[in-house]
Structure formats: C-alpha cells, structure tokens
Amino acid sequence: MSATDSRLLVTERETPEGLLVALCDDDVLGQTFESGEFSLTVTEEFYGGETVDETAAVDSLQRAAVANIVGTRAVDLAIEADIVDEANVLEIGSTVHAQFLRMG
Structure with missing residues (x-):
C-alpha cells in the first residue's frame, strides 16, 4: 500500500x-x-481514531491547539495546508513525525 492509498485516522481530545x-x-x-x-x-x-478524508483531517488540524502527526500522507497533508513547516518534520526510522503547539 502506498502513502496515497493509506487512510487517515484522527482523534480529538479536549484538554x-x-x-x-x-x-x-x-x-x-x-x-x-x-x-x-x-x-x-x-x-x-492515542492515534487510533476515526477514519477521515483529507478535508476533515485538515479541519481538525486547523482547530487544534496541539497536534501530533505521524506518517507520510498525514505529514505531507499538514505541510500542503501550511499547518506544519517542512523544516520541523522529524524522520524517525521509516516514517515522519511532526508536532505543533499554537500559542495564544
């Protein structure tokens, strides 16, 4: 399965x-x-949540105060949506990971 074939899973928690x-x-x-x-x-x-499409995933990230993102497709989507800067992405083994915290 390629990154474009994988599905996205999202979990939202109020903290x-x-x-x-x-x-x-x-x-x-x-x-x-x-x-x-x-x-x-x-x-x-932590990560096992609802299967969503790209639009719903971006919506969740745009509303997030804190986010943890793992996997090529998920991280690429966050970069394309200008939510994560590619310079802040970590390569961990065979995958990628990004985090952000919105101050304010």
Missing part, C-alpha cells in the same frame, strides 16, 4: 490547553519507529 489532535496514516498504527535514542510507538490508544 485544559485546548483541542489535542492526533493524526496518522492507518498503515503506521501499532508500529514502533526508532532513530538513534528516539523511539515513537503509534499506539491505538
């Missing part, structure tokens, strides 16, 4: 800091990625 959004490609769910001393596990508990 004291505002809306927390976790977005990932469905094909990275349940996997652990490692790079040096850094390890990222894409857990069902």
Whole structure:
C-alpha cells in the first residue's frame, strides 16, 4: 500500500490547553519507529481514531491547539495546508513525525 492509498485516522481530545489532535496514516498504527535514542510507538490508544478524508483531517488540524502527526500522507497533508513547516518534520526510522503547539 502506498502513502496515497493509506487512510487517515484522527482523534480529538479536549484538554485544559485546548483541542489535542492526533493524526496518522492507518498503515503506521501499532508500529514502533526508532532513530538513534528516539523511539515513537503509534499506539491505538492515542492515534487510533476515526477514519477521515483529507478535508476533515485538515479541519481538525486547523482547530487544534496541539497536534501530533505521524506518517507520510498525514505529514505531507499538514505541510500542503501550511499547518506544519517542512523544516520541523522529524524522520524517525521509516516514517515522519511532526508536532505543533499554537500559542495564544
């Protein structure tokens, strides 16, 4: 399955800091990625959410105060929507990860 074939999963949680959004490609769910001393596990508990299309994923990210994004398709979408700067994307093993925190 290529990145364009993968589905997007989104989870939204209200926190004291505002809306927390976790977005990932469905094909990275349940996997652990490692790079040096850094390890990222894409857990069902945190990332396993509702399957959404790109429009709904961007809407969630635009409303988020905090977001965690994992997977090539999800991160590329956030970059294309000007939500994440490509310079802030981390490569972790065979995937990519981005986070943001909106101040304000």
